[in-house]
Amino acid sequence: MRAVVLIPARYASSRYPGKPLIPLLGKPMVLWVAELSAKAVGKENVYIATDDTRIESVVKDAGFQALMTSTSCLTGTDRLAEAALQLNADIFINVQGDEPIVDPDDIRKAIAIKKQDMSNIVNGYCWISEHECPESVNIPKVITTEDNILVYMSRKTLPGFKESKYAPTRFKKQVCIYAFTAEELLAFKAFGRKSELEYSEDIEILRFFELGRKIQMYETQSGSLAVDVPADVAPVEAALKRLHVG
Template sequence: MRSVVLIPARFSSSRYLGKPLVKLLGKSMIVWVAELSEKAVGRENVYVATEDERIADVVKEAGFQTVMTSSDALTGTDRLAEAATQIDADIFINVQGDEPLVDPKDILKIRDAKINDISSIINGFSWLSEDEDPHSVNIPKVIMNETNELVYMSRAALPGYKDPKNAPVKYKKQVSIYAFTKEDLSAFREFGRKSELEKSEDIEILRFLELGKKIKMIETKPGSLAVDIPSDVSKVENALRNNPQ
């Protein structure tokens, strides 16, 4: 089975225009992510899916492959689904282009979980650190059952509680590494719209719940940081300076 990493990278991000090209310690963020993905699956199995030639030029200059997609993809996963039609592979690992601290070992962990449970969608999670706010809308919180299947994911601080003594001691957050088959991605795209929950929460994996797909959550290394807004750049750069990878 051939496994590839497919990185969605959109220039026209509503919260941060040109985000994939932001410089982190002098290197474009999308190149950081591609290089870490290369450590997991090899350079020949890393692709960047983008609608913008500026991103494609930077990626190709760094020696990586690109797949051009349309500019009107509803979500990053829709962009991946479009790109996947142009790639001959069995497993598509989605690594977000704004996660320059992703651990290559976690990419492989997600891939192996998909190989062992091919019918499920695979997604990563970790525990929030003490300096992360569970009430931040920029952090999707994960609700799982006792067999690590996703029940729900929300930008609200979940699980909730009625009695303060039952308040959660700590929270789980989504880590944006996923594994799909081409069929998974095709079904997602063919849904044709954002589901009501997906639209409200702005969390695209929720669409798979509407499709009746089981989503298996796999624990990954804590400490993942994403660049969601410009103020995240400095803290991500500090983390990169101390990153042992």
């Protein structure tokens, strides 16, 4: 089976325009993600899916492959569906372009789990650290069954509790590594719109609930940090220094 990594990279981010190209320790963020993905699957199996020629130019100059998509994609997963039509592969790994400290082992783990049951969509999670605020709307909280099947994902602090003595002591958060088949991506795009839950939460994986798809969550390495807003840059750069410089 051939597994490829697709990195969706949109320039016109509503919360942080130009986000894929922001420099982290002097290197565009999308290249941090591409280089780490290449450690997992090989550089020849890494593609950046974008609708912007500025991003295309940067990734090609760095020796990576770009797949051009339309400007009308509703979400990154819709963009991946367009890109998947241009490739011959069995497993498509979505690694978000704003996860510059993604662990290559976690990418390999997603592939292995997908191979075990190709009918399940695969998505990562880790535990929210003591340095993060579970109440932040920028952190999607993950609710699963005890065997890690996704029940729901929300920007609200979940699970809830009736009395303080029942309050959870820790929370799961989404890590944006996913494993799909081409059929799953095309079914997602064919839905044709954001689902009501997806629209309210602004969490695209929720659309798969409307398609009756099972989502297997798996635990990744701790310490995942994404760049959602400009304030996230400093802590991510500090993490990169610890991992790659210090």
